[in-house]
Amino acid sequence: MTIRRDVSLRPFNSFGLEAKSRFFVALEHPDDLLHLMQQDVWHEPRMVLGGGSNVLFAGDFDGLILHNRLQGRELLHQDAESVVLRVASGENWHCLVQDCVEQGWSGLENLALIPGSVGAAPMQNIGAYGAELQDCCQSVSVCFFRDGGHAELSREQCRFGYRDSIFKHELKDKCLITAVTLRLHRRFQPNLRYAALQQHLQAGRQPTLREVFDAVVTIRQSKLPDPAVLGNAGSFFKNPVIAADQAEQLRAQFPGIPLFVQAGQHKVPAAWLIEQCGWKGKRLGAVGAYEKQPLVLVNYGGASGAELLELAGRIRRSVYERFGIVLEPEVNIIGGKLAEV
Numbered sequence: 001m002t003i004r005r006d007v008s009l010r011p012f013n014s015f016g017l018e019a020k021s022r023f024f025v026a027l028e029h030p031d032d033l034l035h036l037m038q039q040d041v042w043h044e045p046r047m048v049l050g051g052g053s054n055v056l057f058a059g060d061f062d063g064l065i066l067h068n069r070l071q072g073r074e075l076l077h078q079d080a081e082s083v084v085l086r087v088a089s090g091e092n093w094h095c096l097v098q099d100c101v102e103q104g105w106s107g108l109e110n111l112a113l114i115p116g117s118v119g120a121a122p123m124q125n126i127g128a129y130g131a132e133l134q135d136c137c138q139s140v141s142v143c144f145f146r147d148g149g150h151a152e153l154s155r156e157q158c159r160f161g162y163r164d165s166i167f168k169h170e171l172k173d174k175c176l177i178t179a180v181t182l183r184l185h186r187r188f189q190p191n192l193r194y195a196a197l198q199q200h201l202q203a204g205r206q207p208t209l210r211e212v213f214d215a216v217v218t219i220r221q222s223k224l225p226d227p228a229v230l231g232n233a234g235s236f237f238k239n240p241v242i243a244a245d246q247a248e249q250l251r252a253q254f255p256g257i258p259l260f261v262q263a264g265q266h267k268v269p270a271a272w273l274i275e276q277c278g279w280k281g282k283r284l285g286a287v288g289a290y291e292k293q294p295l296v297l298v299n300y301g302g303a304s305g306a307e308l309l310e311l312a313g314r315i316r317r318s319v320y321e322r323f324g325i326v327l328e329p330e331v332n333i334i335g336g337k338l339a340e341v
């Protein structure tokens with residue numbers, strides 16, 4: 001394990017932003033963390049970086065970056081109905097989904113092509129097309145920063161919610177997620193709740209697991225830019241959840257507003273709000289709101305984190321002025337913050 005200094009983070013963030021970390025270490029084995037805890041550098045401000053697909057570096061990071069490269073999968077159990085698979089947190093999420101589909105194990109197919117690492121999935125209980133990580137997650141293994149102790153958190157202990165978990169609250173910055181244990185199905189039951197998915201599949205017969213996976217990949221590729229071509233971090237803002245009375249007022253004022261009811265609250269697609277404010281496809285210098293999906297902010301090349309923050313702040317203000325809704329970033333902003341609305 002080597003502790004490097006003044007490392008460029010450009011290869012490690014999908015926005016492709018230039019920023020430096022004062023200290024940087026690649027974690028390739030769970031014991032690396034225990035060794036690191038014995039060193040002076042451990043007392044620096046710390047940050048865990050996985051796939052770098054949900055982070056905006058608005059400036060340099062004056063501390064220690066722990067780059068999670070833990071790899072490995074273990075089949076813990078299998079029977080006629082299900083398989084239980086433990087996956088190290090540094091594995092790539094989409095590769096895992098793809099491999100499971102190839103094995104005929106279902107449950108993750110609606111979550112295809114979500115960028116990032118396996119360890120990032122429980123943080124925000126990733127979800128797409130009516131499926132969420134928590135549907136298949138059996139437990140999450142962690143190593144605590146305070147003493148290097150390990151724990152296995154059950155799904156209930158993870159307190160999963162809508163793009164939410166204990167890792168964003170009580171356990172924020174307190175532990176490294178080292179592995180995720182998933183229970184997947186051998187009998188395929190498609191989850192076609194979302195119209196976008198149904199439209200891509202042949203009506204009148206049940207699709208195969210592979211067909212559902214391919215449909216999700218096709219939909220996402222048609223709307224989302226490839227970070228290898230155009231720097232981005234997926235959805236920049238969360239889809240806001242608002243109270244029923246605010247939804248009623250908005251429906252009266254904007255009859256076309258799309259609203260989805262969830263546990264008595266209403267979800268509004270952030271992309272729709274942003275598009276209504278005229279941002280779709282709009283460019284400010286080297287940054288812009290993507291032409292096919294304005295919730296995705298992009299770096300057209302050579303942009304700074306500050307420029308992206310400025311764009312995000314302007315979008316946020318205009319959505320607030322028009323709809324009275326404050327968009328909250330889904331992306332983690334490091335070394336800066338969004339202007340208040």
Ligand code: NAP
Nearest residue numbers: 126127128129130193194195196234235239260267268269
């Ligand atoms: P989309 O499919 O256009 O959906 C936009 C919004 O409408 C989302 O909030 C979605 O809820 C909601 N929605 C659409 N159809 C719905 C239905 N039948 N029932 C309930 N809610 C419905 O969104 P998109 O931006 O193109 O993204 C595609 C999918 O990937 C969405 O499910 C989105 O949430 C997901 N996604 C997840 C992450 C993440 O986990 N970090 C990041 C980017 C996109 P949901 O958010 O509950 O799906």
